Amino acid sequence: MSFRTDRVRIIGSVKRKEGVSKEEFENFWINEHPKLFNSLEVVKRNILKYEQAHANEVVSKALTDSGLAVAPFDAMSIFEAPTFDALMEVFTNDEYKKTVGAESLKYFERGQMFAANFVTVVDN
Numbered sequence: 554m555s556f557r558t559d560r561v562r563i564i565g566s567v568k569r570k571e572g573v574s575k576e577e578f579e580n581f582w583i584n585e586h587p588k589l590f591n592s593l594e595v596v597k598r599n600i601l602k603y604e605q606a607h608a609n610e611v612v613s614k615a616l617t618d619s620g621l622a623v624a625p626f627d628a629m630s631i632f633e634a635p636t637f638d639a640l641m642e643v644f645t646n647d648e649y650k651k652t653v654g655a656e657s658l659k660y661f662e663r664g665q666m667f668a669a670n671f672v673t674v675v676d677n
Contacts, residue, residue: 556670560601560633563640566626567657567664575627579607581660582628589653595646602633627661637668 569578582605590596590603606629613623634640643649 554672554674556672560635561637561640562669562671563632563637563644564667564669565630565632565664566624566667567628567630567661568625569627569661570659573660578627578660581657582607586653586657589656593643593646593648593653595643595649599634599639599643600632601635602631604631605629606631626664640668 569575587603608627616623632640632643634643
């Protein structure tokens with residue numbers, strides 16, 4: 554096995570702001586955020602794939618009850634691009650910050666980012 558050389562990922566984990574309901578958060582994150590994000594030219598030029606993962610409260614509770622640690626986030630975003638430079642071009646872009654970044658912070662706290670080279674171990 555080896556690291557993929559055709560793409561890289563940045564994973565962002567976010568927690569919704571206090572006072573924002575789960576329904577409000579999910580409506581924004583599933584319906585509004587992708588429209589804003591995909592409307593930007595810098596995104597069209599650089600992003601190969603964008604996926605969201607939403608916390609499952611029932612399974613998270615079962616994991617906790619089983620003695621496992623559960624990350625304290627409501628959602629994650631997985632961004633793929635050919636290079637880290639391409640991803641950084643998106644996240645440091647002024648238009649991105651003024652639109653996607655500013656609007657997102659109405660619904661969630663500033664998140665944590667994880668930059669990753671990755672290896673596929675199982676792909677059924």
